[in-house]
Amino acid sequence: MELRQLEYLLAVVEERSFTRAAERLHVAQPGVSSQIRRMERELGQQLLDRSGPEVRPTQAGTTFLPYARAALDAVSGGRLALDELAGLVRGSLSVGIVTSCSSVPVTDLLADFHRSYPEVEIRLVEAPSDQLAAGLRAGDLDVALIGVATKAPEGLHHRLVVDEPAVAGMAPEDSLAGRGAVSLAELCERPLLCLPRGTGLRTMLEEACESAGIPLRVTMEAGDPQRLVELAERGLGVAVLPAPSVRRHGSRIRGVEISAPGLRARIALAWSAERAMSPAGQAFIDLAGAVLAPS
Known part of the structure; x- marks a missing residue:
């Protein structure tokens, strides 16, 4: 059994197609098919079900896959260890x-x-x-x-690399703009402008609202903090943003502390x-x- 046969098998299972696996591996499709059939003959078991529109592992294939992955991971780990020993970074x-x-x-x-x-x-x-x-x-x-x-x-x-307070960003003429702080309940009474779901600050806001039993109503979201600042500046809602994103825009937008609980914008290298x-x-x-x- 050869390592490339294991690589071919995993590629076919992940792509559910011999053709797509061959394209991904930059090899000819007949070569992928022949190598996997050769491995199946050696093992005495059919590993792939080729009867449907998509290729799927058989019961034997499902049983064998974790060992194929472990073998490839072990070889990859060995190569990495040797590279580290030689001081190579490539x-x-x-x-x-x-x-x-x-x-x-x-x-x-x-x-x-x-x-x-x-x-x-x-x-x-x-x-x-x-x-x-x-x-x-x-x-x-x-x-x-x-x-x-x-x-x-x-x-x-x-490893945490950014840990900043989050603030409510709003137009200077907003009635909350002169406040020293705004509570989470008061904040959620306004149309909110937020980063998308799945971002750390949005997740923290959702968790805080759920814990406090406060409904969260996000009317607009954008992945670019600059876009949220522009929307808040024009009075379309209150933006929940890291404090530096608001500070750098000076008089265009006011930032008010969010109290009870204080929210943080945290970014980590993971x-x-x-x-x-x-x-x-x-x-x-x-x-x-x-x-x-x-x-």
């Missing part, structure tokens, strides 16, 4: 950033990493925090900057707690730890 790095990540100098961080490790190919993905966390757990991402709420991300290691980290990923974590500090 290969690829998949980095995720939360859609509303305006408080972290991501571009500068990636540029610094590229200058230090020019042979590493960097892939950047922007998405809500819950999708990024799922990508880290699945192994699709190496590291990600995600928003975190009150609970630590399940199955992930994380990576899987279950998978071995590549040398490139570890180098990025080390660089980020040196450059970024909680604000």
